[in-house]
Amino acid sequence: MNTAPPNRLASAFSKPHPALVCFVTAGDGDTAANLDALVEGGADVIELGMPFTDPMADGPAIQAANIRALKAGTTTADVLEHARAFRARHPDVPLVLMGYANPMVRRGAEWFAGEAATAGVDGVICVDIPPEEDAALGPALRNSGIAPIRLATPTTDDFRLPTVIEGSEGFLYYVSVAGITGKQSAAQDSIDAAVKRLKAATDLPVAVGFGVRTPEQAGLIARVADGVVVGSALVELVGEHGENAPEALRDLTASLAKAVHSAERTAA
């Protein structure tokens, strides 16, 4: 069972301002320093990517990060160790693992959920386990006190939305474009309308990601959403600066945090 305070995610989303959720891939560059830089820059929630050989929902930036991490020899044990060490350094910052099903279920879903809980992980986003296949991972996560965080997309219609929300915990991740990570950005109007629709259907916080790259975009989304997720733009900095990425990550995160935290909330 998870022995750490169980409501880090809830706390992050009940701050007086929207939450900035920042993603980097485990094993890409100096992971500990990268994660610390995100926290120092003002990230409210950390998403740690689990590298996979076949990241089919990801665009070029995160694909490249996966390849770099695997080339560096990153194992599942390493990812869990990064999580455990992060938890020791940052007892209060929520940490979410994001990745694909196969590395998560390889040794059994119970094993993975147990190890992740022991490491202090608060939530798991699995890209390729839709609600229909929840049995493959969801029960194991819930039994270990880890939130299974689901994705809703522009193609998730009203008929399907309740299926996605049911069994979703922590927050609902709205994928703002029908496509892969980091490629194109959604029109702000469509994001506003989608968040409004989702918030009418659930009490879970709604965080918006995919294609969010700049403080300006993040600030606009933060007017309506409970959280803003930035991934590819950060991962590109790791690709560009390698071991020296922390400074660049800290700077970008700080400007994103400023925009997100100071956004004027409007009713979605």
Add this chain to the structure above:
Amino acid sequence: MSTPNSYRTQPDDQGHFGDFGGRYVAETLMPNILALQQAYDEAKKDPAFTDQFEDLLEHYVGRPSPLYFAERLTEALGGAQVWFKRDELNHTGAHKINNCIGQILLALRMGKTRIIAETGAGQHGVATATVCARFGLPCVVYMGAEDVRRQSPNVFRMKLLGAEIVPVTSGRATLKDAMNEALRDWVANVEDTFYIIGTAAGPHPYPAMVRDFQSVIGTEARAQIQKRVGRLPDLLVACIGGGSNALGLFHPFLDDADVKMLGVEAAGLGLDGDQHAASLTGGAPGILHGNKTFLLQDEDGQITEGHSISAGLDYPGIGPEHAWLKDIGRVEYTAVTDDEALEAFQLLCRTEGIIPALEPSHAIAAVAKRAKEMDKDSIILANLCGRGDKDIFTVAEKLGVEI
């Protein structure tokens, strides 16, 4: 595990073949997958759809393909009678076209205006480009950059047929990476695009749908052998990459208890190392490309690359129905090395005047082993799923011949 009443009622309505199969896809694709399933369920029941499918198979593909008694091969092996289902005589030279006809009719029925596909050796790409030309739909084929280099004749064929070829450089630049890229395209173009998957794998309903379209092979073969010799064969043999030609042959026979079945994977340089593509005999269960099935993977669940002399067999996964058929023991699975396949390739050329593709050469190698152990009244029926024109450069290189 209890024996089911019928082996032909899988999958369940969630797409599960026992523990395997399913719909492990990103949420963006889920509504599309569900719509596809509904459209396919409706099409199956519509006589107009079936009529059009069968008409095209007859007049465009050239079905039924012959069932052929390989007299000289039988003599050379000195055991069981060997019969071949001649799917290499189909238009485009392989069984792949059967499935492509079915899927493009479904795409048209669903009002889709753009087709995408993945291809390894290029046979499925050629078949997809062919049906797209036939029905006037734009076609984008994802192909690993390494395969583009190895299979240049098929690349040119696809271009002649009007397809756009996108070389994929991610990963190891082979079939699985092409499939990743096709999925990335699909997720970004869900409204107008139909993804024609080439084998009996991927998210439900693909494994069942591809099997159904390919089952014409076994349905014909079952009627043909009964007509010719008055009984069913003792053993069916087919090669397996993703497994669509094998399922097409096996499925109509699954409830014939006396008919044994043998699926033949690619053992590459041997099963003791990692240079093979035998997901069932050398892999472990996992989740990739929308389904739970046997995969070549390491202890952390990272997918490893298959190797085979045959570019059509080096996919690191396998259709989920095969995983289930292995699990329940209805079908036996074995693996054949590059060298054994190459030898069988030459054997068929010289005994029967048929140049087989390297994929069914694996099946022929297994037939050669089994036939010798069976008596002369026994009947083996193997699927000759593709012709070998595309492989002559690979074979020449292996034999040290310059052409």
